[in-house]
Amino acid sequence: MNVQLKKGFLEFCILAALCEDDSYGYQIIKDVSGCIKISESTLYPILKRLENSGYLNTYTVEHNSRLRKYYRITEKGRDHIREFLDEWQQIMGIYEFVKGAAEHE
């Protein structure tokens, strides 16, 4: 998939992975990988960006005598997902337009 498109979609996949319950890096990769391929080094900057934008916040939990960083989606993050879903009609419109143009060629 186009790198820019993938980057945009990954953001929402990661937020979606946090919708049901808080999660941590390794688990997020596992969950998201079912839908779209993501590596550890790709996840890290996106998590950072989402945190800076206020879409998620973090806390640490002790696990097997080591620390694990958990990510929790904020209300703003949920709004962000909703906006994305609302935009879908528009995205489908673009898809149809491009497809129609390509077929008429």
Next chain:
Amino acid sequence: MSKEEFLGSLNRLLKSLGKSEREKSLSYYNEIIDDYMEDGYTEEEAVEQIGSPGQIAQEILKEQQTQMKTPMSRGMKGLIAVLLVLGFPLWGSLVLAGFCLVLSAVLLVLSAYIVIWCIPICTGAVSVAGLILSVVSMGGAAVIIFQNSAAGVIQLGVGMSSAGIFILAGLLTWILGQYFVKVTVRFSKWLAGIITGMRRKKL
């Protein structure tokens, strides 16, 4: 490669990053490697899954650079506003000087146009004066000539010579006007040439 080696080399490669950013990245990869190992991978395999420290460091540094280009934080904006206010005596005077420079250039150009048109305006004024004088004189002569024929004839003569001045000065204005239109056009072209030349140099 062991986890220690991996983190050590990542730490070295991220030296240019701030301490807190560097530690955040290291603890993220530390945690992921531990999670891999907990999932049944050996230490070597876990590190292998993640990739080479060089590649990872490059990605982190690249991301850092693009983040710096993204919109400034509110604090940064505030700082810049304060600096702008405090620095007003410096940049204010510079702006004022620049404004004065532009203003004087505009005035210079305007005065050049005025100077160019000075001569035709003079002859034009003489011509208009001649016209007014001749109309008034001849009108007056038509009245006076019935009361005092000598004064009336002189008056008529003045009127006619004024008409002559009007016609001569008018012709001169017409000829000079045509010539000075050419001069003005040439001057404007020269000026436009200088300005576009300056713009081209800037580009």
